[in-house]
Amino acid sequence: MVTQKEFGxxxxxxxxxxxPEIPVINLxxxxxxxxxxxxxxxxxxxxxxxxxxxxxxxxxxxQDLILEKLASKGYHNVEIISQLFPVWSTDWxxxxxKEKLLKEGISPPTIGDKIVQCPKCxxxxxxxxxxxxxxxxxSLYTCNICSxxxxxxxxx
Amino acid sequence: MKITIENKDAMSVIRxxxxxxILAQRLAEMCSNGLTLEEDIALSNISLDLFGRADELxxxxxxxxxxxxxxxxxxxxxxEREYYxxxxxxxxxxxxxxVIARQLLHDIYAKELFTQLSTSSNHEVAxxxxxxxxxxxxxxxxxxxxxxxxxxxxxxxxxRMQRALDHLxxxxxxxxxxxxxxxxFIPDPEKLKAVWFSExxxxxxxxxxxxxxxxxxSMRDFREGFHSEHMGHLLSIMQFLPRAYPDAKW
Ligand SMILES: [Zn+2]
Numbered sequence: 001m002v003t004q005k006e007f008g009x010x011x012x013x014x015x016x017x018x019x020p021e022i023p024v025i026n027l028x029x030x031x032x033x034x035x036x037x038x039x040x041x042x043x044x045x046x047x048x049x050x051x052x053x054x055x056x057x058x059x060x061x062x063q064d065l066i067l068e069k070l071a072s073k074g075y076h077n078v079e080i081i082s083q084l085f086p087v088w089s090t091d092w093x094x095x096x097x098k099e100k101l102l103k104e105g106i107s108p109p110t111i112g113d114k115i116v117q118c119p120k121c122x123x124x125x126x127x128x129x130x131x132x133x134x135x136x137x138x139s140l141y142t143c144n145i146c147s148x149x150x151x152x153x154x155x156x
Numbered sequence: 157m158k159i160t161i162e163n164k165d166a167m168s169v170i171r172x173x174x175x176x177x178i179l180a181q182r183l184a185e186m187c188s189n190g191l192t193l194e195e196d197i198a199l200s201n202i203s204l205d206l207f208g209r210a211d212e213l214x215x216x217x218x219x220x221x222x223x224x225x226x227x228x229x230x231x232x233x234x235x236e237r238e239y240y241x242x243x244x245x246x247x248x249x250x251x252x253x254x255v256i257a258r259q260l261l262h263d264i265y266a267k268e269l270f271t272q273l274s275t276s277s278n279h280e281v282a283x284x285x286x287x288x289x290x291x292x293x294x295x296x297x298x299x300x301x302x303x304x305x306x307x308x309x310x311x312x313x314x315x316r317m318q319r320a321l322d323h324l325x326x327x328x329x330x331x332x333x334x335x336x337x338x339x340x341f342i343p344d345p346e347k348l349k350a351v352w353f354s355e356x357x358x359x360x361x362x363x364x365x366x367x368x369x370x371x372x373x374s375m376r377d378f379r380e381g382f383h384s385e386h387m388g389h390l391l392s393i394m395q396f397l398p399r400a401y402p403d404a405k406w
Contacts, residue, residue, distance in 0.1 A: 055205040055211075055291075084287055085280075087286045087290075088287070131297060132200075132294075132298070134197075140194070156290045156291075
């Protein structure tokens with residue numbers, strides 16, 4: 001039987017799952033996990049997730065990681081629902097999460113991709129090398145001041 | 157396995173899904189064949205977006221149809237005449253100009269189409285459309301930029317780009333031969349046509365390229381499952397593995 005207390009604990013539990021491509025942030029911070037609902041009468045948990053990008057190769061992996069994490073704590077009756085609406089947006093990333101990305105060397109998304117900061121010297125005098133980078137969600141940039149090449153998390 | 161599509165809305169969604177998956181396959185052929193590493197990655201990423209878009213669209217169609225078939229079954233177990241993609245996207249990667257011209261003509265079409273569908277009364281279609289518009293923005297930036305560069309580059313690049321456009325333009329007429337399904341599914345078909353022509357003319361104009369009048373081929377409409385000669389070859393490669401080894405798992 002899942003109690004209300006454990007229910008809040010589930011959010012904490014799922015925030016232990018790192019994003020497979022950018023492990024410095026977790027699936028809760030990324031905004032992939034939208035709702036956690038308990039069905040005490042069925043002894044069941046329903047997790048609602050939303051994909052970051054339609055072509056994200058980690059789409060299926062997210063589900064496996066969630067099931068695995070919950071199973072490790074004894075939750076075996078889990079249903080995962082994928083919903084597209086509201087549409088996932090990089091606007092959901094908190095300032096704290098963006099700070100983590102920057103520390104990891106990934107420049108965080110800015111509104112309209114307007115100001116892109118170099119993670120190394122913090123200069124905003126940077127230029128795009130390629131709009132498409134090492135993962136579908138990143139672009140390649142280089143810093144005009146310190147010459148550092150870096151990834152920029154695209155604004156979606 | 158005989159794949160059936162009964163519902164009219166499901167058929168409209170399947171047309172979009174087929175166009176996405178066939179273009180995705182064409183771009184996947186460019187993986188490891190890009191002219192630079194950055195360009196290789198760009199085309200592969202755009203391909204991935206299109207595969208993802210197709211996957212979500214097939215799922216929506218499958219749900220309307222009562223989940224009789226999975227996305228994989230729609231993709232791998234339909235024959236040429238059971239595919240409903242626009243012929244434009246099945247045209248081959250003859251050279252890089254063909255890849256870019258095909259992208260440009262498609263992206264302008266997709267951008268206006270999904271903009272209109274983002275207010276569709278089908279909430280799943282509306283939600284997905286809002287999502288894919290963000291991806292189309294990046295794809296369109298790419299094809300727009302390269303059209304400028306090739307059009308305004310050298311005499312050779314301009315000539316090749318014009319040749320590619322003149323070929324691909326033959327497959328544009330059918331985009332706007334709207335049938336009853338389109339008129340029910342697309343909020344404003346005539347606007348789709350008007351926006352497409354004005355946007356294409358604007359970008360070709362700024363790139364020193366022309367939209368020449370070309371006669372469409374004597375081929376029946378994609379809405380009836382008719383294709384150019386390239387489609388069968390594309391499918392034979394895309395579908396070979398799951399048909400030869402039906403139990404194969406990723
Ligand atoms: Zn720097």
